[in-house]
Amino acid sequence: MSLQDQQAKYVIALDVGGTTLKAALTGPDNVPLFRARRDTATGGPAAVVDGILDFATELAAEGRARCGGPPAAAGLAVPGVVDEAAGVARYSANLGWRDLPLAGLLSERLAGVPVALSHDVRVGGLAEGRLGAGAGVGRFFFVALGTGIAGAIGVGDRMEPGAHGGAGEIGHVVVRPGGPRxxxxxxxxxxxxxxxxxxxxxxxxxxxAAGASAADAARAVVAGDARAAAVWRAAVDALADGLLVVVNLLDPEVVIVGGGLAEAGETLLGPLRSALAAKATFQRLPTVVPAALGEAAGCLGAGLLAWDHVALPHTQEVSP
Incomplete structure (x- = not known):
């Protein structure tokens, strides 16, 4: 570690979403020193990248004003397929990029500050594993139920990216052959x-009801609507089938459920535990718990990612 790194007081943590950029400056104790957010730029992939780089530049200026020097590193969480070792965002359907060397672009904009790049759900899992519902758990699976579904594999206090950056893609496990495209x-x-x-x-x-949401469905389930109950049962049954695949392949101690659908709390988790138990035969089932950090997980995880990069800038994740 360089003298500059030893003296550094903060890192940039940046969580890139399809609609919002959430950011923080965090110290070595993972306490945010400053928080900010802005809308993700529209106008195509180049505009999105320019918006990210400009935002990071402003964050670095804020850090210099507050702490008297440059950041030790930056941690960047993005959706899609990510090659962490190469620092390349391979593909994002929502943001429209392919094979984008985002870590290098950001490092260049920040005058050589080291940048760590990872998948947004994997970064959220990192935060849950160290600071949230997975703290102290040897092996866990974090699943985020949002616009899509993605997962992350936690082993100790590390996250497993896979050989090509695609580990944890439970959302694309086929659970109903011939179902919706x-x-x-x-x-x-x-x-x-x-x-x-x-x-x-x-x-x-x-x-x-045009434009109805999953939250609306959950409220209708609680109110006793039979139509909502049928919709809910179908979703929970499919989710239990997907998680049973995870149990068979990974044998986690804990499954942590996050994302927008998880805001339904026990309306979701109670039936999910029951469905998993009904489907299991020989398997020892994990504990199923809600995520603890909510939308803060992305920035917290990006900060952890950056501090890890400071300590071990050339060390790749270790497979279980």
Whole structure:
């Protein structure tokens, strides 16, 4: 570690979403020194990248004003397929980029500050594993149920990216062959059936209420609406099938459920635990718990990623 790194007091943590950029300056104790957010730029992939780079430049200026020097590193969480070792965002359907050397571009904009790049759900899992619901757990699986579904594999206090950056893609496990067509080109992927977006679409169709959301469906379930209960059961059943695949392949101690659909709390988790138990035969089931950090997980995880990069800038994740 260089003298500059030893003296550094903060890192930049940046969580890139399809609609919002969330950021923080965090110290070595993971306490945010400053928080900010802004809308993700529109106008195509180049505009999105320019917006990210400009925002990071402003954050670095804020850090210099507050702490008297440059950041030790930057941690960047983005959606899609990410090659962490190369620092390349391979693909993002929502943001429209392919094979984008985002870590290098950001490091260049920040005058050589080292940059660590990772998948947004993996970064959220890193935060949950060290600071949230997975703290102290030897092996866990973090699943985020939002517009799509993605997962992250936690082993100790590290996250497993896989050989090509695709570990944890539970959303594209086919659980209903011949089911709805997925954006990936397959039919019956889990995220077409059990994501917050999928539940919202199903409830809108069942209720006749255009624009209804998964939260609306959850409220209707609590109110005793039989149509909502049927929509909910179908989604929970599909999710349990997907998680049983995770149990068979990874044998986690804990499954941590986050994302927008998880805001339903025990309305989701209670039936999910029961469905998993009913489907299991020989498997020893994990504990299923809600995520603890909410939307703060992305920035917290990006900060952890950056501090890890300071300590071990050339060390790749270790496979289990």
């Amino acid at each position: 997925c954006g990936c080109g397959q039919y019956g992927c889990l995220e077409t059936l059990a994501s917050a977006a999928a539940v919202g679409r199903a409830w809108a169709e069942a209720s006749g």
